[in-house]
Amino acid sequence: VQVVKQLHKILFFDWEEIDNCYTFSIILKSLLEFLSERSPLESFPLNRAVVDLLFGMQEQLQNAVFKNEKFEKEDIFTIFEDSLEGEFMAFSGMPLKGLQVLGLLETRSLSFDNVIIMDVNESVLPKLRLYEPLIPRDIMAQLGLNLLEREEEIQRYYFKRLISSAKNVHLIYREGGDRQRSRFVEEIIWNQQKEGNSLDTLPISTISFKVEVLPDKREIKKEKNVLDYLKNLSYSASSLDTYLNCSLKFYYKYVLRLDENESELDEPEAVDVGNFVHEFLNEIFEELRNTKFSISNEFRNHFSSLLDKRFDECFKKRMDAGAFILKEVVNHRMNRFLDEEEKRESEVKEILGLEKQCNMKLELNGETFRFNGKIDRIDLLEDDTILVLDYKTGNAKKMTVKTVVSDNSEMTRDSITRIMKSLQLPLYLHFIRNEFRNKKLDAGLYLLKEPKLVKLFGNKEPVEQGIFDKVMELSARAIEHIICKEILNPDVPFSPDTKNSRFCEYCPFTLLCR
Numbered sequence: 001v002q003v004v005k006q007l008h009k010i011l012f013f014d015w016e017e018i019d020n021c022y023t024f025s026i027i028l029k030s031l032l033e034f035l036s037e038r039s040p041l042e043s044f045p046l047n048r049a050v051v052d053l054l055f056g057m058q059e060q061l062q063n064a065v066f067k068n069e070k071f072e073k074e075d076i077f078t079i080f081e082d083s084l085e086g087e088f089m090a091f092s093g094m095p096l097k098g099l100q101v102l103g104l105l106e107t108r109s110l111s112f113d114n115v116i117i118m119d120v121n122e123s124v125l126p127k128l129r130l131y132e133p134l135i136p137r138d139i140m141a142q143l144g145l146n147l148l149e150r151e152e153e154i155q156r157y158y159f160k161r162l163i164s165s166a167k168n169v170h171l172i173y174r175e176g177g178d179r180q181r182s183r184f185v186e187e188i189i190w191n192q193q194k195e196g197n198s199l200d201t202l203p204i205s206t207i208s209f210k211v212e213v214l215p216d217k218r219e220i221k222k223e224k225n226v227l228d229y230l231k232n233l234s235y236s237a238s239s240l241d242t243y244l245n246c247s248l249k250f251y252y253k254y255v256l257r258l259d260e261n262e263s264e265l266d267e268p269e270a271v272d273v274g275n276f277v278h279e280f281l282n283e284i285f286e287e288l289r290n291t292k293f294s295i296s297n298e299f300r301n302h303f304s305s306l307l308d309k310r311f312d313e314c315f316k317k318r319m320d321a322g323a324f325i326l327k328e329v330v331n332h333r334m335n336r337f338l339d340e341e342e343k344r345e346s347e348v349k350e351i352l353g354l355e356k357q358c359n360m361k362l363e364l365n366g367e368t369f370r371f372n373g374k375i376d377r378i379d380l381l382e383d384d385t386i387l388v389l390d391y392k393t394g395n396a397k398k399m400t401v402k403t404v405v406s407d408n409s410e411m412t413r414d415s416i417t418r419i420m421k422s423l424q425l426p427l428y429l430h431f432i433r434n435e436f437r438n439k440k441l442d443a444g445l446y447l448l449k450e451p452k453l454v455k456l457f458g459n460k461e462p463v464e465q466g467i468f469d470k471v472m473e474l475s476a477r478a479i480e481h482i483i484c485k486e487i488l489n490p491d492v493p494f495s496p497d498t499k500n501s502r503f504c505e506y507c508p509f510t511l512l513c514r
């Protein structure tokens, strides 16, 4: 217990109250001393070099002129992280023999027979500081201070000089995900292709590593306090769908409330683009709300200029060299979406609601449960049908009504996942059912990638009341089963579900359940 207490103090507690660099440096010093004395850290030569470097930084902070200035804790960490990022650690070696591990700038004036360059990827080589905290990049450019361009030229020079003086060169880069090979590699390939007048002038060997997520059989038992919490939880379509896909993920996300750590300065990810598109469509369609639905030329022009403006406001700071492609893609998809909307002019009478916040209570198994959700858009159609819409920027699972009404399997989590796929649209219909009691209701996913509107009850025929009622009844039973027989069942632990490997691949909790 003493050891745990001491570790807690040195790793967490001591850091709570820091408000200037002096206190930070003293706490850092005691942590480094503790690690040096009480851990095998010093047995590894490289560790020693790192600790020496950290002691050096600690001393600088302890004696800095601003050491007693008050800062927010987060800012002190940022200052430290930023200066740590600028530190270099040399791997010393014998210059005439064996393998030398060098940084690019350390290779100046040196030549080698064999050169292997690792990580020849964008944002590593060239490594450019896109975000300049003191003087914004636009102002620098206006003043004629093209530091980025100069920095890139310097790195390009060292890179080219090094590889031109070597007999054998291996350039190693990673591809896939958000990784792109360096513009320096692209230049080499492009020059070779021009010279050889062919696309296959440079042999590129590919080495791939198959990475599989291996969740263990980790299961989380439901304690009484967790069950009490779950009884009072307000359920949403995404929490229910998450449970259908993996109950352990539901536990991490909706019980422990863990979330991904995101920074405003990170590269935009799919989820950021999705949020951006949702917010933009909400803003632009607000102007058409409660008027005759029409996509005029004037509206189109306004749509494009607002999209441009909002995109720059949202992503400009975070953009790297490839972001203009993202802008092109978003523009292209949004314009195609607008074409699709224009085709719906004769079908849609008006837009009744946007980002409508919904709350309701449902009686399930003798108990009352709360539900909440936000409906992207509600349209009133010319035939008086109310159509609930959910925009999807990524892939979406959609239930097929025919399969749902014709299936007689016993209700289990597996059968609900397999047959209903997602409870989102039925839940949305439950939300608005009372408000639009005398109207026909339908719901649809607007797949913005394609773009295509896929309605729950089919795109052509009018909604049949009998089928509608059956879907409502089955979905209510499915929701009841998931909450009462699964989520609130103390005998059903939260456990990893690895049937769908793609789901695990993109799950932010992969590391937790390994």
Ligand code: SF4
Residues within 6 Å of the ligand: 213, 215, 246, 247, 248, 249, 496, 497, 498, 503, 504, 505, 507, 508, 509, 510, 513
């Ligand atoms: S990684 Fe897979 S098994 Fe683990 S929580 Fe995520 S979805 Fe579930």
